[in-house]
Amino acid sequence: DLSGRLLIVVQLLLGEIPNRQQAFSSLKEMTKELEPYLALTQAVRRGDLSVFASVVATHAERFQSDNTYTLISRLEHVVVKAGLRQLQMAYSRIGLDDVSQRLGLSTTGSASSSSAASAEFVVSKAIRDGVVEATIHHEEGYVESHDLTNIYSTSDPQKAFHRRIAYCLTTHNDAVRGMRYPPDAYKKQLEASRGEDSVAAQKKKKKGKKGDDDD
16 A cells, blocks of 8 residues: 555654554555565664665665655655664764764765764754754764753743643632722712612602692
8 A cells, every 4th residue: 555655754754653563564465565664664763874775775666666765765864863862862972983883974975074074064953953962072073962851850840830820820810800890889889870869859859849830
């Protein structure tokens, strides 16, 4: 089913790793047809451009016949992101040459550029895009990863929850105040009502006197 293959590629482009049981095992009769996409998924998860390039070259005819080759060729940045995330979790400090070797950048870079320069460019772009949190030490030639702090072990969630509660309470109090009558408002209404009754009584009394005079 072509739609299933396209779904796998789209998930990879979105940075998601397809569930093996749902994407591959559910179609046992098409297991052989989906083997190239399983190898592609494993290459993306591994985060090695050399492995990714090898898989694409091996199954190029299949990808072209499925009309997915163009989309798959755009997966290189996803492979790099996956590899950098793995390196950040595994190493607190790693040399740029090692980054290039582990990501397979030396096989894709031009002959004139060194592997360290290619790795520095890739890592700096990943830091700018927020993919990883790290600092590049250009002179020493290594990348230092920042500690991955579990936000739920800090007081930030409590502060955010407190701000939301305070906002809700403020909104409630403002609504209650808005529905209240102004101070002594009922007295003014009562006096106004009495004044109207008094005026009406006087008019009625005057009409009664006028009728008596006419008689």
